[in-house]
Amino acid sequence: MPAGLSASVGHKSGHKPVLDAADIGRAVTRIAHEILERTRGAEDVILLGIPTRGVPLAGRLARCIEQVEGRPVPVGSVDITMYRDDLRLRPARALGHTDLPTAGIEGKTVVLVDDVLYSGRTVRAALDALNDLGRPRAVRLAVLVDRGHRELPIRADYVGKNLPTSQREVVRVLLAEVDGQDAVLLGASPAAGTPGRQEGARP
Amino acid sequence: MTGWLIRGARPLGGDPADILVRDGAVAQVGPRLAASSARGTQVIDAGGLIALPGLVDLHAHLREPGREDAETVQTGTRAAALGGYTAVHAMANTDPVADTAGVVEQVWRLGRQAGHCDVQPVGAVTVGLGGTRLAELGAMADSAARVRVFSDDGSCVSDARLMRRALEYVKAFDGVIAQHAQEPRLTEGAQLNEGEVSARLGLTGWPAAAEESIIARDCLLAAHVGSSLHVCHVSTAGSVEIIGWAKSKGWQVTAEVTPHHLLLTDDLAQDYDPVYKVNPPLRTQADVTALRQGLADGTIDCVATDHAPHPLEDKETEWETAAFGMTGLETALRVVQHAMVDTGLLDWAQVADRMSLRPARIGRLAGHGNPLAPGAPANLTLYDPAPTEAVDPACHASKSRNSPFVGMVLPGRVVATFLRGVPTVLDGKLA
Amino acid sequence: MNRHLISAADLSRDEALLILDTADELARVADRPIKKLPTLRGRTVVNLFFEDSTRTRISFEAAAKRLSADVINFTVKGSSVAKGESLKDTALTLEAMGADAVVIRHSAAGAPHRLARWVRGSVVNAGDGSHEHPTQALLDAFTIRRRLGGGREAPAGAADHQADHQGEGLDGLKVTIVGDVLHSRVARSNVLLLSTLGAEVTLVAPPTLFPVELGGWPCTTGYDLDAALPKSDVVMMLRVQRERMNAAYFPSEREYSRRYGLDSSRMALLPQHAIVMHPGPMNRGVEIAAEVADGPRSTIVEQVANGVSVRMAVLYLLLSGLDPAKATTGADR
Numbered sequence: 001m002p003a004g005l006s007a008s009v010g011h012k013s014g015h016k017p018v019l020d021a022a023d024i025g026r027a028v029t030r031i032a033h034e035i036l037e038r039t040r041g042a043e044d045v046i047l048l049g050i051p052t053r054g055v056p057l058a059g060r061l062a063r064c065i066e067q068v069e070g071r072p073v074p075v076g077s078v079d080i081t082m083y084r085d086d087l088r089l090r091p092a093r094a095l096g097h098t099d100l101p102t103a104g105i106e107g108k109t110v111v112l113v114d115d116v117l118y119s120g121r122t123v124r125a126a127l128d129a130l131n132d133l134g135r136p137r138a139v140r141l142a143v144l145v146d147r148g149h150r151e152l153p154i155r156a157d158y159v160g161k162n163l164p165t166s167q168r169e170v171v172r173v174l175l176a177e178v179d180g181q182d183a184v185l186l187g188a189s190p191a192a193g194t195p196g197r198q199e200g201a202r203p
Numbered sequence: 204m205t206g207w208l209i210r211g212a213r214p215l216g217g218d219p220a221d222i223l224v225r226d227g228a229v230a231q232v233g234p235r236l237a238a239s240s241a242r243g244t245q246v247i248d249a250g251g252l253i254a255l256p257g258l259v260d261l262h263a264h265l266r267e268p269g270r271e272d273a274e275t276v277q278t279g280t281r282a283a284a285l286g287g288y289t290a291v292h293a294m295a296n297t298d299p300v301a302d303t304a305g306v307v308e309q310v311w312r313l314g315r316q317a318g319h320c321d322v323q324p325v326g327a328v329t330v331g332l333g334g335t336r337l338a339e340l341g342a343m344a345d346s347a348a349r350v351r352v353f354s355d356d357g358s359c360v361s362d363a364r365l366m367r368r369a370l371e372y373v374k375a376f377d378g379v380i381a382q383h384a385q386e387p388r389l390t391e392g393a394q395l396n397e398g399e400v401s402a403r404l405g406l407t408g409w410p411a412a413a414e415e416s417i418i419a420r421d422c423l424l425a426a427h428v429g430s431s432l433h434v435c436h437v438s439t440a441g442s443v444e445i446i447g448w449a450k451s452k453g454w455q456v457t458a459e460v461t462p463h464h465l466l467l468t469d470d471l472a473q474d475y476d477p478v479y480k481v482n483p484p485l486r487t488q489a490d491v492t493a494l495r496q497g498l499a500d501g502t503i504d505c506v507a508t509d510h511a512p513h514p515l516e517d518k519e520t521e522w523e524t525a526a527f528g529m530t531g532l533e534t535a536l537r538v539v540q541h542a543m544v545d546t547g548l549l550d551w552a553q554v555a556d557r558m559s560l561r562p563a564r565i566g567r568l569a570g571h572g573n574p575l576a577p578g579a580p581a582n583l584t585l586y587d588p589a590p591t592e593a594v595d596p597a598c599h600a601s602k603s604r605n606s607p608f609v610g611m612v613l614p615g616r617v618v619a620t621f622l623r624g625v626p627t628v629l630d631g632k633l634a
Numbered sequence: 635m636n637r638h639l640i641s642a643a644d645l646s647r648d649e650a651l652l653i654l655d656t657a658d659e660l661a662r663v664a665d666r667p668i669k670k671l672p673t674l675r676g677r678t679v680v681n682l683f684f685e686d687s688t689r690t691r692i693s694f695e696a697a698a699k700r701l702s703a704d705v706i707n708f709t710v711k712g713s714s715v716a717k718g719e720s721l722k723d724t725a726l727t728l729e730a731m732g733a734d735a736v737v738i739r740h741s742a743a744g745a746p747h748r749l750a751r752w753v754r755g756s757v758v759n760a761g762d763g764s765h766e767h768p769t770q771a772l773l774d775a776f777t778i779r780r781r782l783g784g785g786r787e788a789p790a791g792a793a794d795h796q797a798d799h800q801g802e803g804l805d806g807l808k809v810t811i812v813g814d815v816l817h818s819r820v821a822r823s824n825v826l827l828l829s830t831l832g833a834e835v836t837l838v839a840p841p842t843l844f845p846v847e848l849g850g851w852p853c854t855t856g857y858d859l860d861a862a863l864p865k866s867d868v869v870m871m872l873r874v875q876r877e878r879m880n881a882a883y884f885p886s887e888r889e890y891s892r893r894y895g896l897d898s899s900r901m902a903l904l905p906q907h908a909i910v911m912h913p914g915p916m917n918r919g920v921e922i923a924a925e926v927a928d929g930p931r932s933t934i935v936e937q938v939a940n941g942v943s944v945r946m947a948v949l950y951l952l953l954s955g956l957d958p959a960k961a962t963t964g965a966d967r
Contacts, residue, residue: 079659083671087955088954090955091955092954095659096659132666397845399847399849399850401845402845402847405743405819406743408845520721520722521721521744521745522743522748523763
C-alpha cells in the first residue's frame with residue numbers, strides 16, 4: 001500500500017530532487033558490481049527486497065547482476081511489518097509480501113535491499129524476520145540512500161548515495177515500478193520529528 | 204383548618220381561574236376569587252400552570268412485599284406523587300403474591316402510612332399467579348382494601364375456562380379482570396417484538412398475534428358472560444382494532460396503553476441495552492401511531508404506567524437474562540404531553556380524561572378522577588408544560604433507575620400535587 | 635477498523651478485504667519452519683467461552699499464539715445466571731487482568747455488545763446466540779475467494795494462486811445458504827459479509843426456519859433447494875439441531891433431510907466448479923451426506939485451516955493499531 005507522495009505532489013510541495021533517473025541507474029549498477037566483487041561472482045547470493053520500494057530495487061540489482069554474470073540470481077522479498085517495534089504507535093497496516101526463492105535462505109548470503117537507511121529499525125526488524133525464516137551464512141545490506149541518524153548499531157554494506165540530511169527533512173524515493181518515475185527528493189518535513197514516517201516512505 | 208388558594212391556574216388547560224381548596228375539597232373555582240375568601244389560606248401563584256384532576260394509575264408495580272430492593276410502597280408512592288398521581292393501583296405480583304385478603308390489606312395499609320398518594324391494591328386472579336386455581340376474589344373484595352381490579356399481570360390467565368369463570372365471578376361485586384394478554388406458547392423465550400429488528404438481532408420474536416389472540420378471545424368471553432374486561436398495556440395496532448370492534452358491539456371492554464408504548468420502538472434494542480426490555484415488548488412505529496390514534500379517539504381508555512422498577516443488577520446483564528420492565532411514574536405526564544398533546548392528538552381536558560377520570564372509573568375509585576368542581580375531593584395536579592429537560596433517572600424518587608427515557612429531552616414539569624387538599628408535592632419537590 | 639469486531643455489518647468492503655488480504659499473507663506462516671510471529675508479544679488475549687465450542691476456541695487460541703500473544707482460556711460452563719457471577723463481574727475481572735482482547739462466545743445474543751461497554755480491550759464476537767459469528771463469515775469468504783477467487787474458476791488446492799486474489803471481492807458469485815436461518819449466527823454474518831464483498835446470497839430453508847420478516851437483508855430467499863442449486867457457485871449447509879424438531883419447526887429428520895439435505899443426487903444439480911461448505915460441526919446424514927462432506931468439492935477441512943489465518947488477521951488488525959492510551963504521542967517512536 002504505497003502511501004508515498006506521488007511525484008507531482010512531491011515536486012509541488014517544494015521537494016528538491018537530489019537524484020534523477022540516471023543517477024539511480026548508475027547507483028544500482030555500481031552496487032551490483034560491488035556485490036559481485038565482494039561475493040565472488042554472487043555465488044550463493046539471494047537478494048531480498050524489503051517492501052515496498054526495496055522489492056523493485058532488488059529486482060533491478062538481480063537483472064544487473066544477471067547481465068554481467070550471465071546467470072540468474074535468486075530474488076525475493078521479506079515483509080517486516082509483523083516484526084516492527086512501533087506497531088502500537090500507528091494505525092494497523094496492511095502486510096507486504098514475503099516471497100522466498102524456492103531454495104530458501106539456509107546457508108546462503110542474503111543481501112537485504114531497501115530504499116532508504118535512516119534509524120536502522122527497519123533493518124533490525126528484517127534481521128528478526130530472517131531469523132524466523134532460516135539460517136543464512138551471512139546477511140548484507142544494500143540501500144539506495146543512506147541519510148544518517150542511526151538509532152541502532154547498524155550500517156549498510158552497499159550504499160548508492162550518502163545523503164547528509166537534517167532530521168527535519170523528508171527523503172522520498174520514487175521508483176518507476178511503484179510511482180511511475182525514478183527520483184529521490186529531499187524536502188522539509190510537514191511534521192518535524194517524525195523520522196519513522198519517512199524511512200523508505202513506508203506507510 | 205388551613206386551605207389553599209391556587210391563583211391563575213388553567214383548569215384542564217382552559218382560561219385562567221382561581222381554585223380555592225378547603226377541608227380537603229374544592230370549595231370554589233372562578234376567575235379572580237375575592238381575597239376575603241383567601242382568609243386563613245396559603246396562596247400559590249399558579250400562573251401559566253395547568254390544573255388537572257389528580258392522576259390515577261391503573262397499573263404500577265410497587266414491589267412490596269418481597270422486592271424491597273427494587274421499590275417500596277414508600278418510594279413508589281413518592282415517585283407517583285412527583286409524577287402528579289394521587290392514586291395508584293399496586294399490581295399483585297409481589298412476594299408473597301397479593302392473592303389473599305391479608306396481603307392486599309397489608310399493601311393498602313402501607314399506602315395509607317406512606318401518605319403520598321392512595322394505594323389501591325390489585326388482587327391476583329389465580330392462586331400464586333399460577334394460572335390454575337381462582338384466588339379468593341370475594342375475600343379480597345370484602346377486605347379493608349376493597350379490591351375491585353383483579354389481575355395476574357406478569358402472567359396471562361391463558362386458560363380460557365378459568366378466564367371465563369373469573370370474569371363471571373367478579374360480577375357479584377362489580378369487579379373487573381385486567382388481563383395481561385400474552386399467549387404463553389407463542390412467546391416461549393420471547394425477547395423482542397417479532398419483526399425486522401428481532402430477526403436482525405437474533406432475539407427470539409414476540410409476535411403481535413400472541414397479544415391479539417388473547418384479547419380477541421377475552422372480548423368474546425366478556426361478552427358471553429356479560430362482565431367487564433380491562434386489557435392491560437395494549438401494544439399493537441391489531442389490538443387497538445380488536446378492542447375497537449368489541450367496543451362497537453357495546454361490550455364492557457376497556458384498555459390501557461403505557462407511556463413507553465406511545466413513544467418508543469423496537470429498534471432501540473439494537474445495542475442490546477436491557478433498559479429497553481419490557482413486557483409486552485416495544486413494537487414498531489406503525490404500532491406507536493395506531494396506539495396514539497386509539498388513545499386519541501377513545502378506543503384505548505387510558506394511560507397506565509406499568510411502572511416496573513428493577514435494581515441495577517437485574518438490568519446490567521445480557522439482554523436475555525435481564526428483567527422485563529421500565530419505570531414510568533415520574534415521566535408519564537411528560538411523555539403524554541410530548542407524544543399526544545404537543546402533536547395535537549389530545550387537549551388537556553382529554554389528558555385529564557385519559558389519565559384521571561377514566562382510570563378512576565375503571566378502577567372503581569369514587570374519590571378520584573372527579574372534575575375540578577366545588578364539592579369534589581381536592582385531588583389535583585399543577586403542571587407546567589413549558590420547560591424542557593433531559594430525563595435523569597438518578598434524580599428520580601423511585602428506588603430504581605431503569606427509565607427508558609434516560610437522556611431524552613422531554614417537556615413539562617409537575618409543580619404540585621394535592622391529595623384531598625394536602626400538598627404531597629410543592630414546587631416540584633415532595634412536600 | 636473499529637476497536638471491536640462484533641458484527642459483520644461493522645466491516646466496510648475495504649476493511650473486509652484488508653482482513654482477507656492480511657490473512658492471505660499470514661496463511662503462509664503456517665508453511666514456515668517457525669510458525670510464530672512476534673507481533674503481539676506481551677499482549678493478552680482472553681478466550682471467554684460461556685458455551686462449549688472447542689473448535690472455535692482452539693482456532694482463536696492457535697491464532698493468538700502464532701502471533702506470540704499470551705492466551706488465557708476462561709471457560710464458564712452453564713449459564714451465567716446459574717454460576718452466580720454476572721457477565722459484568724466477569725468483564726471487570728478480565729479488565730483487572732489487563733486483557734487486550736476478549737474473544738467471547740455466549741449463548742445470549744448481544745452479550746459481546748454488553749461486554750464492550752465494560753472492558754477497555756477489543757471485543758471479538760466468537761458467536762453470540764442466534765445473532766452473529768463474524769469470524770466464521772470471514773473464513774468462509776476467505777475460503778470462497780481462494781477456491782473461486784474473483785469469480786474465476788480455479789483448480790482445487792491451487793494454493794500458489796492465493797496472491798492473485800489480493801484486493802479482490804466476491805463480485806457476482808452466487809452463494810446459497812441452506813438450513814436453519816432463523817437460529818443461525820453463521821447465516822446472519824455471512825449474508826452481511828458476503829453481500830458486502832459483492833456476492834449474491836440466496837437463503838433456502840423451510841418457511842418455519844426463516845424469520846417472519848427479513849426486511850432489509852441483502853439477499854433473496856426460497857423454499858426450494860433443487861431450484862437454487864443449478865445457479866449456485868457455492869452452497870453452504872447449516873447445521874440443523876435435532877431439538878428444533880420438538881418445537882415443530884419440521885416434522886422429522888428424515889423429511890428435513892429429503893427436502894433440504896445435500897446428498898449425491900443433489901450434488902449433480904450443482905455446476906461443475908461449485909464448492910460445498912459447512913461451518914461444522916456436521917450432522918452427517920441430516921443436512922449433508924457423508925460422501926458429499928468428504929468429497930473433493932467439499933471445503934470443510936480447508937475452512938478449519940483458514941479459520942486460524944483469518945483470526946490471526948483479525949487479532950493483528952485489532953491489536954496492532956494505535957493504542958488509545960498512547961495515541962497522543964503516536965507521532966514518534
